[in-house]
Amino acid sequence: QSALTQPASVSGSPGQSITISCTGTSSDVGAYNYVSWYQQHPGKAPKVIIYDVSIRPSGVSNRFSGSKSGNTASLTISGLQAEDEADYYCSSYTSTSTLEVFGGGTKLTVL
Amino acid sequence: QVQLVESGGGLVQPGGSLRLSCAASGFTFSNYYMNWIRQAPGKGLEWISYISSDGRTTLYADSVKGRFTISRDSAKNSLYLQMDSLRAEDTALYYCARRGGSQYNDFWGQGSLVTVSS
Numbered sequence: 001q002s003a004l005t006q007p008a009s010v011s012g013s014p015g016q017s018i019t020i021s022c023t024g025t026s027s028d029v030g031a032y033n034y035v036s037w038y039q040q041h042p043g044k045a046p047k048v049i050i051y052d053v054s055i056r057p058s059g060v061s062n063r064f065s066g067s068k069s070g071n072t073a074s075l076t077i078s079g080l081q082a083e084d085e086a087d088y089y090c091s092s093y094t095s096t097s098t099l100e101v102f103g104g105g106t107k108l109t110v111l
Numbered sequence: 112q113v114q115l116v117e118s119g120g121g122l123v124q125p126g127g128s129l130r131l132s133c134a135a136s137g138f139t140f141s142n143y144y145m146n147w148i149r150q151a152p153g154k155g156l157e158w159i160s161y162i163s164s165d166g167r168t169t170l171y172a173d174s175v176k177g178r179f180t181i182s183r184d185s186a187k188n189s190l191y192l193q194m195d196s197l198r199a200e201d202t203a204l205y206y207c208a209r210r211g212g213s214q215y216n217d218f219w220g221q222g223s224l225v226t227v228s229s
Contacts, residue, residue: 029145036215038156045206046156051215089156093214098158099146099170100214105155 004090005100006031011109017078020106022090023071028101030071034093037066037075040105041086050075077108085110113218115207120223127197129164131208131223132199141165141185144210147192149203150222160192161210175201187192197227 005023012018022029022037029035035053038046048057050066053073063078073092077084090103112213113178119131133145137217147160161170180193190207211217 032214034214038216045219046209046216047166047219048215048217050209051217052213057217091156091158091215097170098172099161103155109185 003094004026004092004103006088006103006106008082008104009109010062011111012077012080013111014082016080018076018080018108020075020088020090021074022073022092022103024073024092024101024111026051027073027096028071028092029073030093030094031095032069035066035068035073036091038066038089038091039086039103046089082109082110084108115209115218117205117207117219117220117223119181120205123197123215124224124229125198125227127229128193128195129197129225130157131192131205131207131225132193133192133220135188135190135207138209140182140183140188143179144212145183145190146216147179147181147190148206148208148219149201150206151182151200151203154203162190171200197225199227201225202227208218 013032033053037050039049039084040046049060054066065076088106114136116134151176162181178196178213182191206222207220208216
């Protein structure tokens with residue numbers, strides 16, 4: 001059981017927008033603005049697409065955006081493209097004895 | 112460019128040991144915190160260990176505490192994970208990752224596969 005809760009799967013058609021939620025607790029997501037999102041294509045290493053809740057690293061498309069409200073963070077992908085089909089993981093810094101916790105991952109299917 | 116290359120994975124029997132290495136290049140290794148993160152086959156990501164830039168502070172997930180040891184050698188630009196008392200549930204692809212300026216992993220290696228089986 002993962003520390004952060006994500007939907008197992010989401011889907012959308014090209015051009016549409018989708019949102020993936022990531023629910024934690026007051027010890028992680030709710031306590032810090034240190035939520036990050038990672039995209040992982042099959043057989044590849046994860047790649048950071050959002051950090052510090054809403055900051056995009058250089059080179060990441062502005063179709064990706066992040067937000068947070070209370071203990072829940074969200075990743076929104078607008079203008080869906082076929083290349084966005086991948087697994088997405090959220091992560092948060094935590095005040096517990098561990099450093100960070102991940103969500104269980106969400107498989108995005110572009111219909 | 113930043114590169115992280117893991118090595119040392121393989122097949123090991125339950126109760127055995129293995130040492131993973133991660134060779135870093137393209138950045139000043141001694142300035143960065145580093146993580147080990149693993150992914151069991153078909154499963155999600157699990158953070159397992161962290162080491163500070165000077166090596167003085169280490170943290171572990173409860174699942175590996177007391178069995179795994181993280182270390183680094185800045186002279187060799189290398190990160191290590193000593194894994195002892197291995198269990199079947201430790202079977203996973205092990206990634207080393209650089210901790211960015213904030214609390215996130217900005218660069219990842221391609222992973223080293225560890226299989227624990229008799």
